[in-house]
Amino acid sequence: DAKTTQPPSMDCAEGRAANLPCNHSTISGNEYVYWYRQIHSQGPQYIIHGLKNNETNEMASLIITEDRKSSTLILPHATLRDTAVYYCIVINQGAQKLVFGQGTRLTINP
Amino acid sequence: DTAVSQTPKYLVTQMGNDKSIKCEQNLGHDTMYWYKQDSKKFLKIMFSYNNKELIINETVPNRFSPKSPDKAHLNLHINSLELGDSAVYFCASSRRAGHTDTQYFGPGTRLTVL
Numbered sequence: 001d002a003k004t005t006q007p008p009s010m011d012c013a014e015g016r017a018a019n020l021p022c023n024h025s026t027i028s029g030n031e032y033v034y035w036y037r038q039i040h041s042q043g044p045q046y047i048i049h050g051l052k053n054n055e056t057n058e059m060a061s062l063i064i065t066e067d068r069k070s071s072t073l074i075l076p077h078a079t080l081r082d083t084a085v086y087y088c089i090v091i092n093q094g095a096q097k098l099v100f101g102q103g104t105r106l107t108i109n110p
Numbered sequence: 111d112t113a114v115s116q117t118p119k120y121l122v123t124q125m126g127n128d129k130s131i132k133c134e135q136n137l138g139h140d141t142m143y144w145y146k147q148d149s150k151k152f153l154k155i156m157f158s159y160n161n162k163e164l165i166i167n168e169t170v171p172n173r174f175s176p177k178s179p180d181k182a183h184l185n186l187h188i189n190s191l192e193l194g195d196s197a198v199y200f201c202a203s204s205r206r207a208g209h210t211d212t213q214y215f216g217p218g219t220r221l222t223v224l
Contacts, residue, residue: 043114043200043215044153085151096207097143097166100153 004088009105018075020104022088025069030093033064035073036100037084044087044100047073078108113137114216116201122222123191130187131219133201141165142184143202143213144176153200159184160207188221196223 005023012018024033034049048055048062050071055062061074075082087103114135123129135142143166144156158166162178173189188195198218204211 038153041218043202043218044213045215046212087153096158097155098213099155102152 004090004101006086006088006101006104008102009107011107011109012075012078014080014108014110015077018078018082018106018108020073020075020086020088020106021070022073023070024088024090027068027090028092031090032093033062033068033071034089034091034098035060035062036087036089036098037082038087038103039081039084047086078106080108080110082106083108114201114203114214116199116216116219118219119217120220120222122224124224125191125193127191128187128189129191129221130185131199131201131221132183132185133216134183135201135203135214135216136182137203137205137214139203139205139214140181141204141207141211142178142181143204144184144186145200145202145215147198147200147218149197157184157186158207165207191221191223193223196221 032051035047036044038044048057048060050062050064064071085103085105087100117132141160143158145153146156147153156170157176159178175187178184198220200218201216202213204213
């Protein structure tokens with residue numbers, strides 16, 4: 001599975017859009033980009049995933065570059081409850097397991 | 111009506127003891143997982159069961175034995191506990207095996223071995 005690179009930490013003001021980058025320059029054609037997050041003392045929570053096209057759901061938007069070598073998770077109006085560690089995971093189509101990296105610790109400030 | 115539940119939430123025990131952690135999901139999923147999150151916060155998969163059959167067994171010491179009595183339950187039994195087993199253990203489930211299905215995680219069990 002392709003490795004991902006994420007900044008270790010980021011800050012964002014409450015009410016602003018939080019943009020979390022992820023580099024996956026060695027991604028191959030059948031690998032998906034997944035995002036999970038882990039709020040303190042809780043289990044990880046699925047956010048969104050995509051292959052090529054940009055995706056949006058009630059939680060976030062996922063923007064994948066045309067060459068698929070990087071992506072950005074966007075939380076449009078961050079709240080204090082969005083403070084968490086965000087994991088970008090690239091998974092082979094046939095994979096049966098998630099491999100978590102170190103993620104980005106996002107802190108939303110009032 | 112918690113989707114994935116684990117018991118106990120906290121477990122403190124002495125080295126050498128045997129302990130079990132229970133996991134139940136009420137989502138009707140076929141696949142269940144155990145993950146370990148160590149003190150450095152790395153989250154690693156340990157086991158995965160699909161329809162009560164073991165499909166993933168990462169390089170975990172054989173002191174760890176998962177048991178799946180039915181699709182809704184995946185318990186983790188640990189023999190001869192060691193200090194290094196101290197961690198948070200998360201159970202998860204997905205509709206079926208394969209990356210395309212979202213994994214739903216339980217709240218975790220914090221195991222402390224003294």
